[in-house]
Amino acid sequence: MQNPVHKRAGETTSQRPQIEAQGKVVGRDARAVSIRVATPDDKEKLRRMFSRLSSKSIYRRFHHPYQRVPEQMLDLMLDVDHHDKESLVAVAKEEIVGQAMYVKLADSGDAEVAFVIEDEWQSKGLGKLLLSEIAEKAQRRGISTFTGQVLGENRRVLGLLNAVFAEVEYVIS
Numbered sequence: 532m533q534n535p536v537h538k539r540a541g542e543t544t545s546q547r548p549q550i551e552a553q554g555k556v557v558g559r560d561a562r563a564v565s566i567r568v569a570t571p572d573d574k575e576k577l578r579r580m581f582s583r584l585s586s587k588s589i590y591r592r593f594h595h596p597y598q599r600v601p602e603q604m605l606d607l608m609l610d611v612d613h614h615d616k617e618s619l620v621a622v623a624k625e626e627i628v629g630q631a632m633y634v635k636l637a638d639s640g641d642a643e644v645a646f647v648i649e650d651e652w653q654s655k656g657l658g659k660l661l662l663s664e665i666a667e668k669a670q671r672r673g674i675s676t677f678t679g680q681v682l683g684e685n686r687r688v689l690g691l692l693n694a695v696f697a698e699v700e701y702v703i704s
Contacts, residue, residue, distance in 0.1 A: 569618035
């Protein structure tokens with residue numbers, strides 16, 4: 532398992548997906564997605580998104596082969612204070628298709644970051660958008676470094692981190 536460490540959480544590369552004035556993203560296949568802050572009312576939609584994920588995507592996100600994502604995990608993803616803990620969702624046609632979050636670590640400028648994109652939406656620029664948005668919010672709240680655990684076999688996410696963030700370090704544990 533690798534722990535990518537991202538220095539300067541708000542600094543991203545210039546390869547950012549196109550954002551329309553209303554906060555919508557248009558992917559390569561012209562499907563519109565909006566990014567917004569998650570709320571407790573999103574629990575059922577988040578549960579539905581996880582039910583549509585492949586077992587491989589569930590394992591890559593949680594490092595555990597959940598048949599169903601536990602209620603505690605859903606609660607954690609939605610229990611935010613918009614400073615030390617934040618969660619964003621990507622919505623298409625009123626369904627959640629992606630989620631990103633950070634949790635600040637102690638009294639430091641570090642936060643753990645995690646995200647997941649529905650299988651059908653992977654490799655369409657949505658991960659880049661969510662990570663860029665969560666990084667901007669984190670930077671405005673004094674967070675300068677992201678940490679997270681990524682399976683070493685998950686080359687797509689490792690490539691995405693390198694594409695989004697200006698500086699990425701890896702620690703193999």
